[in-house]
Amino acid sequence: MSIIPISGHKRAQNPLNGWLVFTDLDGTLLDHHSYDFSPALPALQLLRKKRIPVIPVSSKTHAELNVHKAQLELDGPMVAENGAVIIYPNEEPQVAPPGYLMMRDFLVESRTNPEFDFIGFGDMSNEQVMEETGLNRESAQLARQRLASEPLLWHGDQESLRRFQRKAETAGMRLLQGGRFLHLLSDTDKGRAVIHIVKHLRSRGKLINRTIALGDSDNDRAMLLAADIPIIVRKHDGSHMTLPERPDTKVTEEPGPAGWNQALLDLIQQYEER
Numbered sequence: 073m074s075i076i077p078i079s080g081h082k083r084a085q086n087p088l089n090g091w092l093v094f095t096d097l098d099g100t101l102l103d104h105h106s107y108d109f110s111p112a113l114p115a116l117q118l119l120r121k122k123r124i125p126v127i128p129v130s131s132k133t134h135a136e137l138n139v140h141k142a143q144l145e146l147d148g149p150m151v152a153e154n155g156a157v158i159i160y161p162n163e164e165p166q167v168a169p170p171g172y173l174m175m176r177d178f179l180v181e182s183r184t185n186p187e188f189d190f191i192g193f194g195d196m197s198n199e200q201v202m203e204e205t206g207l208n209r210e211s212a213q214l215a216r217q218r219l220a221s222e223p224l225l226w227h228g229d230q231e232s233l234r235r236f237q238r239k240a241e242t243a244g245m246r247l248l249q250g251g252r253f254l255h256l257l258s259d260t261d262k263g264r265a266v267i268h269i270v271k272h273l274r275s276r277g278k279l280i281n282r283t284i285a286l287g288d289s290d291n292d293r294a295m296l297l298a299a300d301i302p303i304i305v306r307k308h309d310g311s312h313m314t315l316p317e318r319p320d321t322k323v324t325e326e327p328g329p330a331g332w333n334q335a336l337l338d339l340i341q342q343y344e345e346r
């Protein structure tokens with residue numbers, strides 16, 4: 073019997089050992105308009121070859137993420153609903169309290185006060201969600217399978233919205249203004265999800281040396297701050313968010329998946345040349 077030596081020395085020297093890539097989807101890895109990710113394929117393929125997990129961290133639902141997971145050929149953890157849902161492979165999703173049913177109870181109770189005038193996804197039919205979001209029927213159905221957050225259309229005035237915000241905070245939730253929808257969320261964010269995943273994987277004996285996060289919008293801020301290497305992806309109009317707390321943060325030259333691709337190829341090359 074011969075013993076095959078394991079080259080621990082060589083492994084320790086691999087500069088890409090123990091990397092994790094956390095990424096927003098919309099406008100970051102997926103094109104803002106077309107949801108195309110083909111410009112990012114070279115980096116995605118290199119990351120797969122180097123066995124560096126790519127972990128989507130999105131405002132989308134678990135059901136929506138499953139579609140992207142298959143298209144992107146990912147097999148690791150995922151984060152849905154802006155950090156409130158963490159999915160580890162072959163496990164039930166971990167849902168931050170209070171969870172969707174309690175949120176719906178809170179909303180229905182709130183609406184007994186006539187100044188809180190709004191409608192949520194849970195109040196709408198598939199047709200209404202399609203109309204309000206522009207999604208097709210299949211996508212609207214996936215977007216409605218919610219576990220821990222609710223998109224709302226606010227019909228009241230700003231003063232009543234501020235009162236509603238205080239009511240939500242008192243109940244352990246928060247409100248986040250998106251492009252079109254107001255989102256009722258559990259009291260968590262994408263950054264706390266990143267920290268949870270790093271701790272969880274380490275507790276299972278996985279080596280993690282370096283975390284990278286890519287995002288394009290305000291709801292990515294906590295995730296970018298939680299990472300060792302934050303990368304801001306330029307928006308489709310050429311503008312970009314800023315991260316004053318981390319003045320060294322790289323901003324991609326190109327928007328969306330093309331910028332995502334180049335930033336990661338550059339980063340890998342930079343570390344491999346060291």
Ligand SMILES: [Mg+2]
Binds near residue numbers: 096097099100288
């Ligand atoms: Mg985005």
